[in-house]
Amino acid sequence: MNAIEIKGLKKNYGGFTLGPVDLTLPQGCIMGLIGENGAGKSTTIKAMLGMISAGGSIRLLGKxxxxxxxxxxxEIGVVPDEIGLPEMLNVRHVEKIMRDTFTNWRSDVFADYIKKFDLPEKKAFKNFSKGMKMKLGIAIALSHEAKLLILDEPTSGLDPLVRDEIVNILNDFTRDESHAILISSHIVSDLEKICDYIAFLHKGRLMLCEEKDRLLEQYGILQTTPDVLNDLGEGAVLGKRVTDYGAEAIVDREKIPQSFDTRPISIEELFVIMAKEG
Amino acid sequence: MKGLLKKEWFVLWNKPIMILIPLILFAVMGITSKNFFMVMYLPLYIGILPVSLITTDETSRWERFALGMPYSRKDLVSAKYLMSLLLVLSGVLLTSAILVFVMRSTLTVPQMLLLIAASFAVSLILPSVLLPLNLKFGTAKARLALAVLLAVFGCMAATAFNAENSDSPFNVTAWLAKLQFSPQILALLFVAAAAVIMAVSWAVSVIIYRRKQF
Incomplete structure (x- = not known):
């Protein structure tokens, strides 16, 4: 069973159109939804959670x-970009609310995360730092035996140490093969560390949705001369940068001669060039 | 639903002094001045407190967060109404206790019954009007909508007042006199009308909220 199946998702906001978006995330995997600010990542997630009406079909955990x-x-743990807890509540209040919200709520697991994240139990939420708020959101999402985590920009605005901590926790979560994660971010380096699948959204359009390893295998960076690039066949070059000293291009390795020496590409480089060319 | 009610309660009880001081003040002033209208104000005051919590929900973006949890839009709306109802009932109990134990010498039993029923009815009607307005327009715009609504009610009340002692069809006093209800029946009618208004208000709020996009 796939954790997420989206077919033909469409949403029109007047000045902005999302889609059509088709995504499939198998269980046991992590998908990174990458896109610049305003690309449609949050809109996609809101549509998945029924927060907005949209066209197309969405199945989560087979439903x-x-x-x-x-x-x-x-069965879903949702971590929005802003943890919307009233500012006067504290961790103890949150625990009592969630205990009566989720049927599979695990107070012991929640307590462990609170301890692990070093979150104060009696401090009001308004006095939490952004990192602490996000950690509390993640603790809630991980304490009710969720099978699917949906995180919208969870690492945005956080320092590298907290980001690294969150990335490690998400990695641990998918050790169970029945678990899956969809995580959106414009901080591509975070997603590159943990994701099995990558989806690029640019100006509301899904540019690609592919296994990360396949992308890294398929594309590479070729440093050569502009003339050589011009001689390559159609579709071989995704994007290029020409300077006085030569040319650098992102190429499809399958469409260039094997004798050409390419260096590995990062997901960030691939996204930037595809967004520019797209 | 229980989780939502707990959240409403924790937010409401965050500053108990803000709730308790007006309650104590109105109760004491009502008792000492033997003014039962002040005592009747108690459920009205606490009944509209859940409406004020909508502002907290807006600023914290609670609604979006809650819709990421196993709650429907209907649950979120129902929690507000249920909280209002529970608070009104507690207020009515308090009012009844004061009327029965402290002010019994100044009122007959039918009068007390009528006052309690009127207090309960008015206390239910107010959140029934305010909740859909706030959910539809947001707390800022709802104030404007309420002002317009109050102006309409004001005009209607003025028309009814001017029509008193006349043959006008707007003469409410004449209508009531013709009906000749006993205080008990009138009390029952008040409560029934308020319950119907609240039920209709809840249904309207659910429809409004289902159309809302987050």
């Missing part, structure tokens, strides 16, 4: 999403 999809959310 068709329609309306609020409240029942299926028992």
């Amino acid at each position: 068709e999403i329609s309306g609020d999809a409240a029942a299926v959310k028992q």
Whole structure:
């Protein structure tokens, strides 16, 4: 069973159109949804969670999403970009609320995360730092035996140490093969560390959705002369930068002669060039 | 639902002094001045507190966060109404206790019954009007909508007042006199009308909220 199946997702906001978006995330995998600010990442996630009405079909954990999809959310941990807890609440209040929200709530697991994240139990939420707020959101999402985690920009605005900590926790979560994660971010380096699948969104359009290793295998950077690049066949060059000293291009390794020496590409380089060319 | 009610309660009880001081003040002033209208204000005051919590929800972006959990839009709306109802009932109990134990010498039993029923009815009607307005327009715009609504009610009340002692069809007093209800029936009618208004208000709020995009 796939954790996420999206077909033909469309949403029109007047000045902005999302889609059509088709995504499939198998269980046991992590998918990174990459895109610049305003690319449609949050809109995609909101549509998945029934927060906005949109066209197309969405299945989460095998269940068709329609309306609020409240029942299926028992098995989903959602971490939005802003943890929307009222500022006067503290960790103890949150625990009591969540205990009566999720049928599989695990107070012991939550307590472990609170300890691990070093979060104060009696301090009001308004006095939490951004990193602490995000950690509390993640602790909630991980304490009710969720099978699917959906995180919207969880590492945005956090320092590298906290980001690294969060990335490690997410990695641990997918050790169980029935678990899956969809994580959106414009900080591509974070996603590159943990994701099995990468989806690029640019100006509301899904540019690609592919296994990360396949992308890294398929594409490379070729340093050569502009003339050589011009001689390459159609579709071989995804994007290029020409200077007085030569040319650097992102190429499809399958479409260039094997004798050409290419260096590995990063997901960030690939996204930037595809967005520019797209 | 229990989780949502707990959240409402924790947010409400964050500053208990803000709730308790007006309650104590109105109760004491009502008792000492033997003014039962002040005592009747108690459920009205605490009944509209959940409406004020909508502002907290807006600033914290709670609604979006809650919709990421196993709650439907209907649950979120119902929690507000249920909280209002529970608070009104507690307020009515308090009012009833004061009327029965402290002010019984100044009122007959039918009068007390009528006052309690009127207090309960008015206390239910106010959040029933305010909740859909706030959910539809947001707390800032709802104030404007409420002002317009109050102006309309004001005009209606003025029309009814001017029509008193006349043959006008807007003469409410004449209508009530013709009906000749006993205080008990009138009390029952108040409560029933308020319950119907609240039920209709809840249904309207659910429809409004289902159309909302987060």
